[in-house]
Amino acid sequence: MSVSNLVSYDDALASYDPVMGLEVHVELGTKTKMFCGCSTELGAEPNSQVCPTCLGLPGSLPVVNAVGVESAVKIGLALNCEIAEWCRFARKNYFYPDMPKNFQTSQYDEPIAFNGYLDVQLEDGEIFRVEIERAHMEEDTGKSSHIGGATGRIHGASHSLLDYNRAGIPLIEIVTKPIEGAGARAPEVAKAYVAELRELIKALGVSEARMDKGQMRCDVNLSLRPNGTEKFGTRSETKNVNSLRSVERAARFEIMRHATVLTDGGTIVQETRHFHEEDGSTTAGRIKDNAEDYRYFPEPDLVPIAPARAWVEELRAGLPELPRVRRARLQGEWGLSDKDMQSVLNAGAVQPILDTIAAGAPADQARKWWMGELARRANETGTDLAEQPITPAQVARVTALVAEGKLNDKLARQVIEAVLAGEGEPDEVVAARGLAVVSDDSALGAAVDQAIAGNAAIADKIRDGKVAAVGALVGAVMKATRGQADAARVKDLILERLGVEAQ
Ligand SMILES: Nc1ncnc2c1ncn2[C@@H]1O[C@H](COP(=O)(O)OP(=O)(O)OP(=O)(O)O)[C@@H](O)[C@H]1O
Ligand SMILES: [Mg+2]
Ligand SMILES: [Mg+2]
Structure with a gap:
C-alpha cells in the first residue's frame, strides 16, 4: 500500500480514534555486557567480543551487570515509576539466528520499574502526560546482515552474516500504557515522547541514546477504533524506527493505512511492520506472536534482584536535574x-x-x-x-x-x-x-553636512522644532556611509549643526 493510495489523514481522523503504544529500547552505555564480561565497544571486528555466556554455550552461567541494574533503577525513578522490591529475569523463548541461545534473557511479569509517567511538551506548549507501563532489563540480540538480495532483507538474499558482538549488550525496554486521547496529534505525541525520553536518558548519563547509531530505537504500536467507542482495535507494530522524524511518520502512515483497510471493510492483522525511510511507508513483517507463544518462564540461572530501599533512595537523591x-x-x-x-x-x-x-x-x-x-x-x-x-x-x-x-x-x-x-x-x-562603526566626528562631519544640504526642507522642519524628523537625515548619513556610522553619534552631530537641543 503506497502513501498515495491511502485515505487522507484528515479523513482517517474523521472516522477513527488512534490508540498508540510505544516501546523504546535503549542500549546502556555500560563497559561490559549485561551477563558477561565482554566489551560493548562499537565498531569492533565482527564476533570478536563474544564468549560462551553471550553465545549461550552449554555450561556457561550468566552474572548480572550491577551498573546495568543501577541504570535501570535510575531510568525508572526519572520516569516516576515504582521500583520493584523484588524482581526476576525471564526467558523469552524464540528461534532466530540472531539469538544463538534460542531465548532472550528479559523480564516479563516482574519488571524492575513500573507504573510511571513522562510529561511531554507539544509544539504549541501543551503538556501531554504519557503513562509508562514498565521499564525492564533485557539483553540485545546479535546483528544479521542479509547479503545478495536487492532489499537488504532476508527475502531474496543469498546468504546472511551474523555478528554476535551486540548479543548481550544491556537494554532497557520502556513500554507505555496505551496512549489515548491524542487524536490527530498522536504522531506528534509519539515524536515528542521519544525526544523527551532521549533527553532524559542523556541527562541521566546512562546512554548516549544516539538513534542514528541504534542506541535507541522505537517500536510504534498503533490501532484505530471508531470515534466514540471504547474497545481497542487490532494493533500493528512498526519495529525499530530510528529517528524522531520517522517515529512521527510511521505513526501517521499507520493511521492512514489502518483507516484505509477498515474503511474498505477489511481487517487489520496483528503483525510487525518495517518502516521505509524513502517514502515514509511501512510493509508487513511477521505475524506477531502472542506473549504465550514465547513461553516465558523465570530465568533459573540468575538470582532475583531485590533493590534495597535505602539504595533506591540514594539513587533518587542523586538524580541530576531532569x-x-x-x-x-x-x-x-x-x-x-x-x-x-x-x-x-x-x-x-x-x-x-x-x-x-x-x-x-x-x-x-x-x-x-x-x-x-x-x-x-x-x-x-x-x-x-x-x-x-x-x-x-x-x-x-x-x-x-x-x-x-x-x-x-x-x-x-x-x-x-x-x-x-x-x-x-x-x-x-x-x-x-574594513567593517567598523565610524563614530569619529571628523570622519562623519562631511557626510552630515551633505545630508543637511541635500535635505534642506527636512533640516528646516527640524530647526522649527520637529526634532522627530531627524530620523530621515540619520538615514541619509547611514546610507552614505554604507551602514558603518554610529547612528547615535550621527543624530547628535546633526542636531548640533542645526543648533537644536537633543530631546
Ligand atoms: N490495541 C492496541 N493498540 C495500540 N497500542 C496497544 C494496543 N494494545 C497494546 N498496545 C500497546 O502496545 C505496546 C505493547 O508492548 P509490549 O511490550 O507490552 O508487548 P509486545 O509488543 O507484545 O511484546 P514485545 O516486547 O515482544 O514486542 C504497549 O505500549 C501497549 O500499551
Ligand atoms: Mg515490548
Ligand atoms: Mg512490541
Whole structure:
C-alpha cells in the first residue's frame, strides 16, 4: 500500500480514534555486557567480543551487570515509576539466528520499574502526560546482515552474516500504557515522547541514546477504533524506527493505512511492520506472536534482584536535574515567555545559546543571534541549528564587538554572514572588510553636512522644532556611509549643526 493510495489523514481522523503504544529500547552505555564480561565497544571486528555466556554455550552461567541494574533503577525513578522490591529475569523463548541461545534473557511479569509517567511538551506548549507501563532489563540480540538480495532483507538474499558482538549488550525496554486521547496529534505525541525520553536518558548519563547509531530505537504500536467507542482495535507494530522524524511518520502512515483497510471493510492483522525511510511507508513483517507463544518462564540461572530501599533512595537523591526542570530554570534565567521559550526549544537552540553564554555573551544577545539570523539560515538550508558553520565562541565575539561599540547590528550581521561563508574569525572579517562603526566626528562631519544640504526642507522642519524628523537625515548619513556610522553619534552631530537641543 503506497502513501498515495491511502485515505487522507484528515479523513482517517474523521472516522477513527488512534490508540498508540510505544516501546523504546535503549542500549546502556555500560563497559561490559549485561551477563558477561565482554566489551560493548562499537565498531569492533565482527564476533570478536563474544564468549560462551553471550553465545549461550552449554555450561556457561550468566552474572548480572550491577551498573546495568543501577541504570535501570535510575531510568525508572526519572520516569516516576515504582521500583520493584523484588524482581526476576525471564526467558523469552524464540528461534532466530540472531539469538544463538534460542531465548532472550528479559523480564516479563516482574519488571524492575513500573507504573510511571513522562510529561511531554507539544509544539504549541501543551503538556501531554504519557503513562509508562514498565521499564525492564533485557539483553540485545546479535546483528544479521542479509547479503545478495536487492532489499537488504532476508527475502531474496543469498546468504546472511551474523555478528554476535551486540548479543548481550544491556537494554532497557520502556513500554507505555496505551496512549489515548491524542487524536490527530498522536504522531506528534509519539515524536515528542521519544525526544523527551532521549533527553532524559542523556541527562541521566546512562546512554548516549544516539538513534542514528541504534542506541535507541522505537517500536510504534498503533490501532484505530471508531470515534466514540471504547474497545481497542487490532494493533500493528512498526519495529525499530530510528529517528524522531520517522517515529512521527510511521505513526501517521499507520493511521492512514489502518483507516484505509477498515474503511474498505477489511481487517487489520496483528503483525510487525518495517518502516521505509524513502517514502515514509511501512510493509508487513511477521505475524506477531502472542506473549504465550514465547513461553516465558523465570530465568533459573540468575538470582532475583531485590533493590534495597535505602539504595533506591540514594539513587533518587542523586538524580541530576531532569530536562523539564532544567528547561523551566533556563526560561526563568533568560526571562522568556512560554511562547519564546517554546520557539527556542523548537529551534534546538538551547545548547548553542548556553555555549554562547559560556563564551561570554549576555543571554539576550546569544538568543537574539541564534534565534534570528542563524535560525533563519538553518531553516532555509534545512539543517540543524547546531550544525551551522559558526561556533558559539564566534557568535560571542561578535556580541562583544557590538558591546564595545565597534560594530552595530547591521555590521554584526555582515560579520556573521562572512564567518558562515568561511571568511575567518570575526576579527579577521572586520579587518579584511574594513567593517567598523565610524563614530569619529571628523570622519562623519562631511557626510552630515551633505545630508543637511541635500535635505534642506527636512533640516528646516527640524530647526522649527520637529526634532522627530531627524530620523530621515540619520538615514541619509547611514546610507552614505554604507551602514558603518554610529547612528547615535550621527543624530547628535546633526542636531548640533542645526543648533537644536537633543530631546
Ligand atoms: N490495541 C492496541 N493498540 C495500540 N497500542 C496497544 C494496543 N494494545 C497494546 N498496545 C500497546 O502496545 C505496546 C505493547 O508492548 P509490549 O511490550 O507490552 O508487548 P509486545 O509488543 O507484545 O511484546 P514485545 O516486547 O515482544 O514486542 C504497549 O505500549 C501497549 O500499551
Ligand atoms: Mg515490548
Ligand atoms: Mg512490541
